[in-house]
Amino acid sequence: MLDDADQIEWCNDVAEQHFGLSARRDVRQRITHLIRRPEFVHYLTRQRFDEPLAMRDMGEHKQGVISVQVLPYGDNRKLVITQDITKLENTEAMRRDFVANVSHELKTPLTVLTGFLETVRDLPVSEEDRRRYVDMMLVQSVRMQSIVEDLLALAKLESDAQPPGQELVPVREMVDHLVHDAEALSQERHHIAAEIDPTVGLRGTETELMSALGNLVSNAVRYTPADGRITIRLGWDDGHAVFSVTDTGLGIAPEHIPRLTERFYRVDRSRSRDTGGTGLGLAIVKHVVSRHHAELRVSSEVGRGSVFRVIFPPERSVREAPGPRVLRAALPDARAGR
Ligand SMILES: Nc1ncnc2c1ncn2[C@@H]1O[C@H](COP(=O)(O)OP(=O)(O)OP(=O)(O)O)[C@@H](O)[C@H]1O
Ligand SMILES: [Mg+2]
Known part of the structure; x- marks a missing residue:
């Protein structure tokens, strides 16, 4: 609260924090002597308070963004309200980045598509060329x-507040299916092996897990050069069921690892694009994993290979009696074959 000469009459703890003030020391001081930032002084003296003022990096006391709003009252006195809007600003920035990224990702194939369409419309092309163009357009669409x-898929995962179910997932069939997908994608260019502990069972949503674990497997195939080795494992670690995919592929430099699960993040854009990647796979994995209260751990070395591990919480890890199971029909997988 400021008096008619903009001297502080009173302030609460939060205002102290935001402005780096001390209620005891600074009472009766003119606020513009204490907060000398030009934009703040200008805001206060201009006397137009219909819009709040956003102040960034308030120095040693406070990082981030603070919104300042003045409400004049009484005899030329003022109530100054501050609010930490750092989170809000970050969310807004993320939303902007996301829209920009989506647009960019769609723009490239669209440009290629339009280019070919114009060519086919305006130029006489041989039957052979026409076929080639149509094939390339098909790839883009x-x-x-x-x-x-x-x-x-991501939007659906995000909007689903319901935690995944507690049903027993037919893990062995699921892993068989994953191995089969890996073999189909690899087309005998890699050595693919599976090491499955038959006593491991999982509780969760089968379709979500299938799509997440499927992406880890398809990544291993796509980012491992021919003759590499890929091992899919399911086992126990200290009461936790652990699913892992180990490859002897390209590997990932340490600075990229924390960013892998960001949407559209790719270490090597052109390589990922060549293999049909959208850069959304690990973002989906992250969502599915966190919905299951599991953890994704990545260790990797450039040129030697990577290990992606999903560690399930004990409450979703089930110890099963080993033995034959009833075979189930093949699972649907929207992301298979990529
Ligand atoms: N096993 C791996 N070895 C090396 N790099 C990997 C591996 N897995 C992922 N990456 C890197 O992480 C990036 C992000 O992976 P992600 O699965 O999110 O996207 P993508 O595979 O490019 O596309 P999508 O999965 O949507 O088809 C990849 O582009 C690649 O650079
Ligand atoms: Mg992927």
Whole structure:
């Protein structure tokens, strides 16, 4: 609260923190002597308070963004309200980045598509060329389709506040299916092995797990050069069921690892794009993993390979009696084959 000469009459703890003031020491001081930032002085003296003022990096006391709003009252006195809007600003920045990224990702295939369409419309082309162009256009539209499908899958995961179910997942069949997908994608270019502890069971949502673990497997195949080795494991670690995929592929430099699960983040854009990647796979993995209260751990060395581990919490890890199981029909997998 400021008096008619903009001297502090009173302030609460939060205002002290935001402005780096001390209620005891600074009472009766003119606020512009204490907060000398030009934008603040200007805001206060201009006497137009319909919009709040956003102040960034308030020095040693406070990082981030503070919103300042003045409400004049009484005899030329003022109530100054501050609010920490750092989180809000970050969310807003993330939203902007996201829209920019989506647009950018769709723009590239669209530009290619439009280019070919114009060529086919305006130039006489041989039957052979026409075929080639149509094939290339098809590649681009399939690419746009995968981007949109993955975005929808992500949106669905995000909007689903319900935790995944507690049903027993037929893990062995699921892993068999994953190995089969890996073999199909690899087309015998890699050595693929599975090490499955038959006593491991999981509780969760089968379709979500299938799509998440499937992405780890398809990444291993796609980012491992021919002749590499890929091992899919399911086992126990101290009461936790652990699913892991180990490859002897390209590996990932340490500075990239924390960013892998960001949407559209790719270490090598052109390589990922060549193999049909959208950069959304690990973002989906992260969501599914956290919905299951599991943890994703990545260790990797450039040129030697990577290990992606999903560690399930004890309450979703089930010890099963080993033995034959009833075979189930093949699972649907929207992301298979990529
Ligand atoms: N096993 C791996 N070895 C090396 N790099 C990897 C591996 N897995 C992921 N990466 C890197 O992480 C990036 C992000 O992976 P992510 O699965 O999110 O996207 P993507 O595989 O490019 O596309 P998508 O999964 O959507 O088809 C990849 O582009 C690649 O650079
Ligand atoms: Mg992927």
